[in-house]
Amino acid sequence: MNLLDFARGPALEWSFAIFLFGVLWRLLGILLLRRVHDYSEPRAHRAALGALQAIVRRTWPRKEFRARTTYGLAISYVFHVGLAIVVFGFVPHILLIRSLLGVSWPGLPGAVIYFSAVVTLAALVMALIRRLTHPVLKLLSNFDDYFSWAVTIAPLVTGLLAVAHYGGRYENLLAVHILSVELLFIWFPFGKLMHAVLFVLARGQTGVVYGRRGAST
Amino acid sequence: MSKDDSLGESLRKQGISRRAFMKFCAATASVLALPPGMATVMAAALSRARRPSVIYLSYQECTGCGESLTRSFSPTLESLIFNAMSLDYYETLQAAAGTAAEAARKTAMKENWGKYLLVVDGAVPVGNDGVYCTIAGESAVDILTEAAKGAAAVVSVGTCAAFGGIPHANPNPTGAVAVSQIVRDKPVVNVSGCPPVPEVITGVLAHYLTFGSIPELDHLGRPKVFFGETIHDRCYRRPFYDQGKFAKTFDDEGARNGWCLYELGCKGPVTYNACATVKWNQGTSYPIESGHGCLGCSEPDFWDKGSFYQALSTGTWSGATVLGVAAVAGAAIGVGAAVVSRRRQAHLDNEKQPKEKQP
Ligand code: HEM
Ligand code: SF4
Ligand code: SF4
Numbered sequence: 082m083n084l085l086d087f088a089r090g091p092a093l094e095w096s097f098a099i100f101l102f103g104v105l106w107r108l109l110g111i112l113l114l115r116r117v118h119d120y121s122e123p124r125a126h127r128a129a130l131g132a133l134q135a136i137v138r139r140t141w142p143r144k145e146f147r148a149r150t151t152y153g154l155a156i157s158y159v160f161h162v163g164l165a166i167v168v169f170g171f172v173p174h175i176l177l178i179r180s181l182l183g184v185s186w187p188g189l190p191g192a193v194i195y196f197s198a199v200v201t202l203a204a205l206v207m208a209l210i211r212r213l214t215h216p217v218l219k220l221l222s223n224f225d226d227y228f229s230w231a232v233t234i235a236p237l238v239t240g241l242l243a244v245a246h247y248g249g250r251y252e253n254l255l256a257v258h259i260l261s262v263e264l265l266f267i268w269f270p271f272g273k274l275m276h277a278v279l280f281v282l283a284r285g286q287t288g289v290v291y292g293r294r295g296a297s298t
Numbered sequence: 299m300s301k302d303d304s305l306g307e308s309l310r311k312q313g314i315s316r317r318a319f320m321k322f323c324a325a326t327a328s329v330l331a332l333p334p335g336m337a338t339v340m341a342a343a344l345s346r347a348r349r350p351s352v353i354y355l356s357y358q359e360c361t362g363c364g365e366s367l368t369r370s371f372s373p374t375l376e377s378l379i380f381n382a383m384s385l386d387y388y389e390t391l392q393a394a395a396g397t398a399a400e401a402a403r404k405t406a407m408k409e410n411w412g413k414y415l416l417v418v419d420g421a422v423p424v425g426n427d428g429v430y431c432t433i434a435g436e437s438a439v440d441i442l443t444e445a446a447k448g449a450a451a452v453v454s455v456g457t458c459a460a461f462g463g464i465p466h467a468n469p470n471p472t473g474a475v476a477v478s479q480i481v482r483d484k485p486v487v488n489v490s491g492c493p494p495v496p497e498v499i500t501g502v503l504a505h506y507l508t509f510g511s512i513p514e515l516d517h518l519g520r521p522k523v524f525f526g527e528t529i530h531d532r533c534y535r536r537p538f539y540d541q542g543k544f545a546k547t548f549d550d551e552g553a554r555n556g557w558c559l560y561e562l563g564c565k566g567p568v569t570y571n572a573c574a575t576v577k578w579n580q581g582t583s584y585p586i587e588s589g590h591g592c593l594g595c596s597e598p599d600f601w602d603k604g605s606f607y608q609a610l611s612t613g614t615w616s617g618a619t620v621l622g623v624a625a626v627a628g629a630a631i632g633v634g635a636a637v638v639s640r641r642r643q644a645h646l647d648n649e650k651q652p653k654e655k656q657p
Pocket of ligand 1: 093171198233236238259610612
């Protein structure tokens with residue numbers, strides 16, 4: 082078994098298994114918690130609506146904070162959209178998803194993928210620089226933030242190297258790319274990358290509380 | 299024509315013109331991707347060269363490699379046999395049979411000890427003391443070990459000889475191994491492929507005959523001139539891969555338009571071979587031109603890498619068990635964690651309650 086066989090075989094299977102294990106653990110562990118009873122008189126009965134509003138509306142910055150958050154937010158938007166294009170638009174990726182879930186959609190041309198990958202890469206580097214230089218963010222950041230950043234950028238770097246055939250034989254570059262993706266899968270449930278799932282719950286819960294109090298979400 | 303004649307002499311005796319000979323050299327040089335000037339060097343070397351003895355052994359194989367070899371067009375096998383080498387033993391082509399054939403092999407080995415070129419196709423079974431393949435009462439592994447001792451170099455023709463091939467595929471009941479697993483003290487050239495492109499086989503032989511050495515090899519022992527690039531690197535369908543245009547079935551519109559076969563399982567991106575450049579059947583075409591994806595036949599263990607018709611990026615799975623167990627275990631631990639937290643929450647509430655009642 083060579084490195085590529087290992088990456089496409091046992092490593093892929095086990096990283097998925099760990100991903101599934103971790104996500105279910107954390108998700109059920111949170112969803113099945115007891116809700117703290119709110120004894121206050123509800124001002125409005127729009128908990129569900131509040132939750133939905135918070136999930137959607139917080140995708141956009143509030144006017145009051147715009148001046149301070151626009152730069153960071155713009156970077157985040159660029160790399161989130163870019164990642165989505167690369168991960169869900171590239172045909173080899175779609176084929177893997179189809180083989181696992183049975184769903185598929187048309188892919189994008191290689192040039193679009195490579196362009197998005199480079200833009201995403203640049204945005205991720207800018208996000209890191211911002212984190213390292215921002216006086217407050219710097220203090221708030223811990224190992225989890227930096228490691229999550231590293232495992233996110235790694236598949237982009239290795240994927241681009243594989244496509245460019247740069248730095249080794251293609252089968253090895255591809256193997257390293259797949260292994261870097263597997264590292265991402267393994268880390269995902271246990272670090273801050275889990276926000277990709279948990280943001281819905283966090284925003285929803287806030288929305289429920291605000292909705293009950295009749296506050297703006 | 300005596301074996302001791304130089305090639306030049308033997309050609310003259312056969313009445314082969316210098317012009318025809320130069321044509322042969324030019325064709326060989328071009329197959330080997332040598333610069334044009336090398337044809338003259340090759341011609342000079344070849345006319346001086348003594349026709350070396352070649353012993354060709356076949357073990358666990360389907361004779362597809364031999365079939366391929368006999369269809370070589372530049373240089374043709376005939377021109378190699380009659381002009382450049384003395385093929386002293388080859389079961390598929392020799393007239394002799396039985397004891398006479400084995401005697402011919404033994405004589406050739408004795409007369410050319412240390413100098414002959416040993417060509418092998420087929421894997422060598424070593425399970426149960428090698429009983430799964432015997433010739434004239436001797437096991438393949440014994441014959442090979444003995445024959446390799448007197449060889450100048452060994453050429454493993456085909457994926458079975460080079461890497462074990464089909465006989466070595468799971469579950470490998472005969473304990474089949476590659477020639478290089480048995481011959482460890484002689485230079486071994488792996489000319490892989492199932493079968494190899496004929497010009498690649500004859501090209502390697504011609505290289506040896508011309509330069510008296512084996513060509514530069516890659517990390518798997520394959521000559522770099524032929525195995526230096528992937529099929530995908532040189533595939534004429536590559537622009538469609540880059541544009542994201544893929545055939546979804548073997549007879550849809552994409553297939554008819556010649557779009558990339560990646561989705562239909564093409565292993566070209568990770569397969570090193572000369573198909574896309576040298577091509578097959580006198581340069582007519584190669585499998586992808588006929589509408590079928592590359593199977594990866596020149597790579598080790600290509601039988602054990604999942605379906606030929608599954609896209610390269612889909613991975614190979616052992617089944618649903620590992621994922622199923624992981625999901626159930628994750629859910630169980632999640633529920634467990636929630637139950638423990640709920641208990642603690644309840645406990646904290648009980649402690650808090652009386653305090654809250656105090657005004
Ligand atoms: C976070 C970003 C990325 C993720 C999560 C990701 C994920 C994956 C996965 C899961 C595979 C399939 C592995 C398998 O064979 O089983 C794959 C294959 C591949 N990815 Fe990525 N990838 C990412 C970024 C990129 C980028 C930026 C590029 C290049 C522009 C790229 C190029 C490729 C290529 C060329 C293949 C395999 C194609 C082949 O099989 O020949 N990937 N990727
Ligand atoms: S048909 Fe195969 S080798 Fe040719 S471009 Fe597509 S994937 Fe590559
Ligand atoms: S195209 Fe691929 S499978 Fe077909 S002969 Fe060439 S290397 Fe072998």
